Amino acid sequence: MSSRRSRASRHREEDEINNHILKLQAAISQIQRTGTTSRASASKILKETCNFIKKLHREMEDLSERLSVLMASIDTNSAEAEVLISLLMQR
Template identity: 50%
Template sequence: MSSGRSRVPKKITEEEINDLISRLQALVPERRTESLSRASASVVLKETCNYIRRLHRELDSLNEQLAHLLENMDSSGAEAEIIKNLLM
């Protein structure tokens, strides 16, 4: 039962932070292609933010291209129906 008090979050250790930064570093393409040297946490986080922004821009561009294709496609055609079904 709840006593009405909020739970105090567990403090994360420096070792856990380093582990998370290392795991993040392995996910970002710029970090994977560079030598295995360890970058500072701030560099890894900055590169991760830039990578996520780039992915968002790429996604927006692909969405625009898809919307343009769907607009120019015969809506009664089989291809349009297949694409629409795949997107739903």
């Protein structure tokens, strides 16, 4: 069940990243066509994109820390450890 949630979460994040990339491409294209009139919107899109990337980094650090705690608390020869390691080896 959690792997389904993880995949769904990953899919939403990929969609959000793609959406920011499309907005950024459109803003850059518009700037190239019109000059400086759209710099504010391009700046806003860049800021939103940077903030989103920072948020993803914070989430990754949090998950990494939680994983370290989990790995330290389980017996490395247990079935749970094998399942966890197999999940970590998946893409």
